[in-house]
Amino acid sequence: MSKNEFEDDNLKKWLDEYHVHIPREKLQFRTPKWERLIRYLASPTQNPLDKFHETSFGLKLFRSIPLTGAVLVGVIQVISQL
Amino acid sequence: MRTNEEWMKVYQSGDIRGLTVLYERLYETLYSFLYRYTREEQLSIDIVHDTFEVLQKKKHHYNQHKGTVKAYLFQIAYRLLINKLNRRKKWRSILPFLVPTPTPTFSTDEKLVIQQAIARLSEKHRAVILLAYYADLPQDEIAQILGVPIGTVKSRLYHAIKILKEQLKEDFNVKK
Numbered sequence A: 001m002s003k004n005e006f007e008d009d010n011l012k013k014w015l016d017e018y019h020v021h022i023p024r025e026k027l028q029f030r031t032p033k034w035e036r037l038i039r040y041l042a043s044p045t046q047n048p049l050d051k052f053h054e055t056s057f058g059l060k061l062f063r064s065i066p067l068t069g070a071v072l073v074g075v076i077q078v079i080s081q082l
Numbered sequence B: 001m002r003t004n005e006e007w008m009k010v011y012q013s014g015d016i017r018g019l020t021v022l023y024e025r026l027y028e029t030l031y032s033f034l035y036r037y038t039r040e041e042q043l044s045i046d047i048v049h050d051t052f053e054v055l056q057k058k059k060h061h062y063n064q065h066k067g068t069v070k071a072y073l074f075q076i077a078y079r080l081l082i083n084k085l086n087r088r089k090k091w092r093s094i095l096p097f098l099v100p101t102p103t104p105t106f107s108t109d110e111k112l113v114i115q116q117a118i119a120r121l122s123e124k125h126r127a128v129i130l131l132a133y134y135a136d137l138p139q140d141e142i143a144q145i146l147g148v149p150i151g152t153v154k155s156r157l158y159h160a161i162k163i164l165k166e167q168l169k170e171d172f173n174v175k176k
Helices: A002-006 A010-016 A024-028 A033-042 A050-054 A056-081 B004-012 B017-038 B041-057 B069-094 B109-120 B123-134 B139-146 B150-175
Strands: none
Touching (some): A002 A010, A002 B123, A002 B150, A010 B109, A010 B150, A024 B041, B017 B041, B017 B069, B041 B069, B069 B139, B109 B123, B109 B150, B139 B150
């Protein structure tokens, strides 16, 4: 038996302390595929803009992008009217 | 009392009671293995369900002379698990922020220590420890489940025990 490798050791005591709670009710009913998809879509994901919020440089960059964009649009409008 | 293999024969002959008995006997061990491997409740539940679904589809593929029903079921579950985890890794590399972040659950005290120690093992070592100790499977069946030679199982088990002992060394001393 495989357990022989674990005998005469404190390791066995530690391993025995790892119990798992069995969610019997949930295991009795099969989740439909569409429900799994909805759960997957509704599960929390990482914010892709986190990098911008984490550093002061990122924050400055994040704030300056709309401003730069507005200036650029203004410049393009002025040039097109000339 | 009938063995799992006898119940599988019953199921193969078309009697649904065979599947019911096999489910009742094996779902807890299977769930425990999957949960200890992933520490994700919902993923483990889904794989238990998928495993028995595959068993229904492939019931005639099972051959008693090739191994036990338990090993056959674990083999299906392990393959499903690895496929799911690989698919998740692939998605994470393509769209890192769109992939849901799993929240592994830990408990307190001693359980936390052993949970963390097992979680820190590499996937290959973790699988061998869980199958050998908790699922109580012999090495030849573990080899069959993982699709590796028995020598590789022995070597992985030896190294996994060594790593675990190293990790728990300090806690052993504290406990004494």
